[in-house]
Every structure is written in structure tokens, then in C-alpha cells.
Amino acid sequence: MPGAEHPAPEPFGYRPLAAIAAAAAGGVPQKRIGRVVSEIAPELMAAHGQGKVHGAISVQTVGLDEFGYAHVMVPVLYPDHPRAMEPASCFAAVEQFDPDPVQACGPWTDVYGLCAVMCSLVSGSPPPHALARRVEDQYVTLATRRPRGYDEAFLAVIDQGLSLDPALRPQSIADLCGMLGISCVPETQEDGGGESEHAAAAPIPRHAAGQRRGGAGARRWLVGMITIAAGVLAAACLWAWMSQDDARDDLLARRAALASRATGYSGPSGAERAGQDAAASGRVSAGAPGPGQLDVGDDDDAGRSPDPQSLAVPPRLQGPPAAPVESASPGAAPNGPAANALAPEAGGAPAARAVRPATVAVKVDIQPWGEIFIDGVSRGISPPVKSLNLPVGRHTVEVRNAGLAPYRASLEVKAGQPAVIRHVF
Known part of the structure; x- marks a missing residue:
């Protein structure tokens, strides 16, 4: 009736589907829709087992908790609150407008409302009002529209559940779940080993479903914490490995620099070396001693002071310098076998390995869900x-x-x- 008070929502702080942008826009994946149905099915089946009909299923009264589980947020209407709300929404079945809705409504009424919710999650809009459809049915079936990403059988079951004639709809929530190919028991509820199949498929009380969902939420929280700890450990190992590579590269560069300094003596220049070779060859040709003889020079040269160039040792007879020459130019090329072993290749400085780029852990907060692409890669x-x-x-x-x-x-x-990547659809 107009002005009548709606039953107060239960104080759980759930978010209605209508308040979630991704749900209100449609295109919700088929598997996610089936999960919503299977999570609220036990509650509806329990009410039907007590002879009650909810009668207020819509995207405003079905919501998700902090763990993503679906709940019905208002109590049943029939027969507890038959006049609490005028059935003016597009999610109400035609029999709810009957003068005596308590007698006309049944589990098939909630089947209509649940299928209207699924239609809204698929297409982004509910079916037309039931009274308008009774005058002229302008509802275009989902099987005709054929949205992408949904099985034809799945869409056909939703269309059948939205039939104006109650007899053409699935007659119970269990029948609807069976036709959709989903379980009427949430995935978090495990069947007991000694229970029969009939007992396992029977509707469970609402408080028991809440307890089991709470246990599943605790398990998810534990798994999430373990995943975070593993990620932190992996990041620490990566950082340690990269730091070890950097230290090794620095050590190699330092050793190469020390080797270049130690072998920095470049020897005589080209002109000096040519003069020394000519002088040495002149002395040898003037009086080369035989085997086992000592070259003492000419008698005429005994009274003269020796020429410094004549006393110089030919370069090819010189060994490597005994100590590093500090005055040698830093860019001079080293000589000797030790220099050849330690000095870098000619034409460039010692090539250090490329340092791996540092990484940063970026927090991701996407609501309700989304696929992330970084630089075009998923x-x-x-x-x-x-x-x-x-x-x-x-x-x-x-x-x-x-x-x-x-x-x-x-x-x-x-x-x-x-850094953080945060977005709410």
C-alpha cells in the first residue's frame, strides 16, 4: 500500500547489487551469476519449506558482504508482511497484484523475482512491469537478444522463469537450479560422508549458512595472508639477489681499475725504441763475441765515458717494471703478460654487466573486479x-x-x- 513502511533491512551493512556499478551495468559473467543464485537459494528454500514466500527479490534487496557472498537483506513478505510493501517494482510477479496474494503466490513467485535479477545482471535492465506485460507483452527474450558470453540454455531458463503464467515457470528454486546446471548449495558447504544425497540437498537454516560462510571467510583470509607473506618473501629474495649482482659488478670494475693502474707503464716511445734498436744492432755488428766469450769492447773506447744510449738495454730484453709507475698517464696501454691477462680489451673501458632494474611492489585495489593490463600485457x-x-x-x-x-x-x-592502482567500476 502507498505510504506503508518497508521491512527494515538486516543490520549487516551489505552492498545491494544496484549499488555496485559493475552489476548495475550488466554483463556480469555467467559463472558469477550462478554463484549468486546458489548462495541465496538455501535461504529461499528454507522459507518455502515453512510455507512462506519472500516476494521481494530484486537488485535492491540482494546484496554482497565483504567477502563477496550474496544475501537477501529483507525478511519474507508472505504471509508475515503481506501489506508491508506495494509490489510496484519490475521484479514482482503478476500474481503479487492479485487481491489475495497470499493464496496466489508460491515458490514460483520467488523464481520470477530471481530470474528478473539474473536478467538485470545479464542485460543491465530488468524485464518490463508485469502489469504492463499482461496488457501487451513487449519483453524481448534474452535468447533472442543473445548477449555474448552466455550459453543459450542458460538464457532460455531465465526467459522461462520470467513467464507471466506461473505454471510455465520452474515450480521451485531447486528446479530452477537444476535447469541452470548449478548447485542449490553454496560451494563453501561440504557434504558429510555419512549423509544421504537427499539430506545433503535439503535447505539449511539461515544461521547455519552464515556460520559456514564465516568459516569460509576465515579460510580465505588465511589464504590471503599466506599469499601476501609469500609475495613479501619472494620480493626480499629478489632484492637480495639483485644486490649480490651489483656488489659483484662493483668488485669486478674495481679489480679492472687496479689492474689498469698497476700495468700503466707504457715503455719508450716509438722514436726512442727505433734509436735504441739501431744502436744495439751497431754494437753487435762491430764486434759480436763468439760463444762463451765476454764482449769487453774496443780498447779505443776504454778512456771515453760511455754513451748513455749505448748502455741502454734493448726494449725486447727488458722485463716488466718492478713497481707501478704512478706518473704514468691513466690512459696508457700496459705491457707484459700480466697486463695482457688483467687489462681489458683494446678500444674501450672494462665492460660492466648491465644492472637489473629495481622493482617496486605496487598495491592493487579494484572493486568489484577487473583484469589488469600493464604496458599492454595482462x-x-x-x-x-x-x-x-x-x-x-x-x-x-x-x-x-x-x-x-x-x-x-x-x-x-x-x-x-x-604505489597503488585503485579503481571502482
Whole structure:
């Protein structure tokens, strides 16, 4: 009735599907839609087992908790609150407008509302109002529209659940789940080994479902913490390895510099070397001693002071200098076998290995989800991805979510400074 008070939402702080941009825009993946249905199915089946009908299923009354689990946020209408809300939304079945909705409604009524929610998640809009459809049905079936990414059988079941005639719809939530090919029990609920199949498929009470979902949330939190710890450990190992490479490169460069300084003696110049060779050859040709004889020179030269050049040892008979020559020019080429072993190749300085670029752990916060592309390369879907290791520098970031417009940005990663990629679709 107009002006009547709607049943108060339960105090859990869930986010309605209508308030989530990615859900309101449509294009939600088929598997995610099936998960929403399987998570609220036990609650609806429990109400139907007590002879009740919810009657208020919509994108405003179905929401997600902090772990992403779906819940129905308002209590059942029939028969507890038959006049609490006028069924004016497009998610209400035609029998809810009957003068006596308590007698006309049944599990098939919630099947209609649930299929209307699925239609909205697929196409981005609910079906037309049931009363308008009864006058002239202008609903275009999903099987006719054939949106990409969905099985034809999946779309056909949704269209059947939106039939105006209650007899043409699936008659229960269990029938709907079976036709969709999904389980009417959430994935977090494990069947007991000694229970029969009938007992395992039976609807569970709401408080039990909440406890099991809470346990699953704790397990997810533990897995997330372990993943973060593993990521931190991997980053520490990478940093240590890169630091070791840098230290080794510095040591090699220092050794090469010391070797270049130690062998910096360049010997006589080309002109001096030519003169020394000519003088030495003249002396040898003037009086070369025989084998076993000592060359004492001519008697005429005994009274003269020796020529400094005549006493110089030929360069080819000289050994390497006994000590490093500090006055030698830094760029002089070293001589000797030790210099050949330690000196770098001619024509360039010692070539140090390229230092690996430093990486920075970048935090990722995408709501509700999105596929991340860094410099055109996919780096995974967040969640569950919460962190990426990116090299220092500028990167292009693109986040995609089904049919929504992608988010694009430029990210400057600096060493020692935290960075974050955050976006809400």
C-alpha cells in the first residue's frame, strides 16, 4: 500500500547489487551469476519449506558482504508482511497484484523475482512491469537478444522463469537450479560422508549458512595472508639477489681499475725504441763475441765515458717494471703478460654487466573486479591479485571489466616510494 513502511533491512551493512556499478551495468559473467543464485537459494528454500514466500527479490534487496557472498537483506513478505510493501517494482510477479496474494503466490513467485535479477545482471535492465506485460507483452527474450558470453540454455531458463503464467515457470528454486546446471548449495558447504544425497540437498537454516560462510571467510583470509607473506618473501629474495649482482659488478670494475693502474707503464716511445734498436744492432755488428766469450769492447773506447744510449738495454730484453709507475698517464696501454691477462680489451673501458632494474611492489585495489593490463600485457584479475612487482619507471595501466568502459591511467613507479592502482567500476 502507498505510504506503508518497508521491512527494515538486516543490520549487516551489505552492498545491494544496484549499488555496485559493475552489476548495475550488466554483463556480469555467467559463472558469477550462478554463484549468486546458489548462495541465496538455501535461504529461499528454507522459507518455502515453512510455507512462506519472500516476494521481494530484486537488485535492491540482494546484496554482497565483504567477502563477496550474496544475501537477501529483507525478511519474507508472505504471509508475515503481506501489506508491508506495494509490489510496484519490475521484479514482482503478476500474481503479487492479485487481491489475495497470499493464496496466489508460491515458490514460483520467488523464481520470477530471481530470474528478473539474473536478467538485470545479464542485460543491465530488468524485464518490463508485469502489469504492463499482461496488457501487451513487449519483453524481448534474452535468447533472442543473445548477449555474448552466455550459453543459450542458460538464457532460455531465465526467459522461462520470467513467464507471466506461473505454471510455465520452474515450480521451485531447486528446479530452477537444476535447469541452470548449478548447485542449490553454496560451494563453501561440504557434504558429510555419512549423509544421504537427499539430506545433503535439503535447505539449511539461515544461521547455519552464515556460520559456514564465516568459516569460509576465515579460510580465505588465511589464504590471503599466506599469499601476501609469500609475495613479501619472494620480493626480499629478489632484492637480495639483485644486490649480490651489483656488489659483484662493483668488485669486478674495481679489480679492472687496479689492474689498469698497476700495468700503466707504457715503455719508450716509438722514436726512442727505433734509436735504441739501431744502436744495439751497431754494437753487435762491430764486434759480436763468439760463444762463451765476454764482449769487453774496443780498447779505443776504454778512456771515453760511455754513451748513455749505448748502455741502454734493448726494449725486447727488458722485463716488466718492478713497481707501478704512478706518473704514468691513466690512459696508457700496459705491457707484459700480466697486463695482457688483467687489462681489458683494446678500444674501450672494462665492460660492466648491465644492472637489473629495481622493482617496486605496487598495491592493487579494484572493486568489484577487473583484469589488469600493464604496458599492454595482462597481469591477472583483481581480486584475487592484490600486488604487482613493477620496474621503476613510467607504465601504462588499463583495467577491464566485461562490458564497462576500461579504466586507463599512467603510473610513475619510483624506487623506495609506494604505489597503488585503485579503481571502482
